Amino acid sequence: MEHIFFSGSFIFLFIGMLGGILYPVLGNAGIYMIVPLLMLLTGLPADMAVPIGLAHFAALIIPAAVGHWQTGNLDYKLLLLIMIGFIPGLFLAERIQLNLYVFIPYLILLVGAIIYKIRPFALLPKPNNHFRKITLRVINQLPGKTFLTFSGIKVSFIVPIIVGGLLSFTGKLFGPIAALLLCPILIICLDIPVMVAVATSTVCNFIGMLSFAMWNDFLMIPLNLKILLWLFLGSSITVLVLSSVIKKKLYPVPVAALLVLITSFTLWTLMLGQPGHQVLIQQFSFPSNLLGWFGGVQG
Structure with a gap:
């Protein structure tokens, strides 16, 4: 590890x-790539990226x-049960440390997204699928x-709590890619109506x-907030431009x-509240030191 000024x-x-x-190129898979991009292009460790x-995300x-929320497809009771499972999942994830292994699910997602663009395949099993x-x-x-009035089904309250724990556990370890889990689980395992599952998830x-x-x-870390704002500014500017020029608006x-x-x-x-503030982070020197001044890297 070394100190590098941005x-x-x-x-x-x-x-x-x-x-x-x-x-727009890879679909939702594209917006999950921020974590591996941060780690690859700036050398940020997983616990920061x-x-x-x-x-x-x-x-x-x-x-x-x-x-x-405005369309009214949100099942509040289901949402509450899932959120109850967040805390035990987070505590469990605190006991596990990952770094390079964080790349694995993103690599699988990237390969899958590329294959899907070339040759689309079924993302969910059919209703009459044997395993489903x-x-x-x-x-x-x-x-x-417990009866989910909005969804119109009965389900054990244990299941959405476990699902919430799984979401928080994977989210804490791997980041936004965990969001891919929730909607399919609600549809496949709980038989939640598709529109309700999408809205709730x-x-x-x-x-x-x-x-x-x-x-x-x-x-609590000004550096993290500043990095987030620069990232989001880049994303939102790009989304604005693309939404203005393409037919399928993001x-x-x-x-x-x-x-x-x-x-x-x-x-x-x-930035006005921190005049002259230089961003100081601890990170791996490779490959970010190859980016030179354009990357804001000064030895």
């Missing part, structure tokens, strides 16, 4: 823009979470049934990712423009 923030802005470009990636899905029927049968036999992922980031004292243009304005103002305010 004289500028070009690299973080670039990574955010790259994440925004990957979004993961909470930054979590907060970045939470910020990006704010419009989607608000939209699903077995899974539903086993879950239906569990005790502690989106809002739950927003709350969860932000909570996991704050669990790491993320907002965000409504006014929403994307508002995100850029809010992020810019917040970043300006933060």
Whole structure:
């Protein structure tokens, strides 16, 4: 480990823009790539890259979470049960330390996303799938049934709590890629209606990712907040540009423009409150020292 001064923030802005470009190319898989990009391009260790990636992902899905909440497809009771499982999952994850292994699920996701773009394949099993029927049968036999009025089904309260624990455990260790788990589990294992599953999982992922980031004292470190804002500024500018020029808009243009304005103002305010502040971090020297001044790296 060595001390490296970042004289500028070009690299973080670039990574955010790259994440925004990957979004329409790879679908949702693109916005999960911030964690490996941070680790590869700046050498940040996993315990710093993961909470930054979590907060970045939470910020990006704010419009989607608000939209699903407004449409009224959110199952509040299911959401509450999942959130109850967050805390034990976080405590369990605290006992495990990962670094390079964080790359593995992102590498699998990247390969899968590329294959899907070339030759699409079924992402979820069909309703009459044999293994799905077995899974539903086993879950239906569990005790502690509670009726989810909004979803219109009975389910053991143990299951969504376990799902919440699994989400927080994987999120704490691997970052935003954990968000991929929730919606398929709700549809396949709990037989939640698709629209309700999508809405509930989106809002739950927003709350969860932000909570996991704050669990790491993320907002208590000005450096982390500054890196996050540069990343999000790059992503939101890219999303604004793409939403303005492509037919399939990522965000409504006014929403994307508002995100850029809010992020810019917040970043300006933060930097104004720390005049002359140079970003100092401890990180691995390779490969970030190859980026030169453009990456803001000064030995």
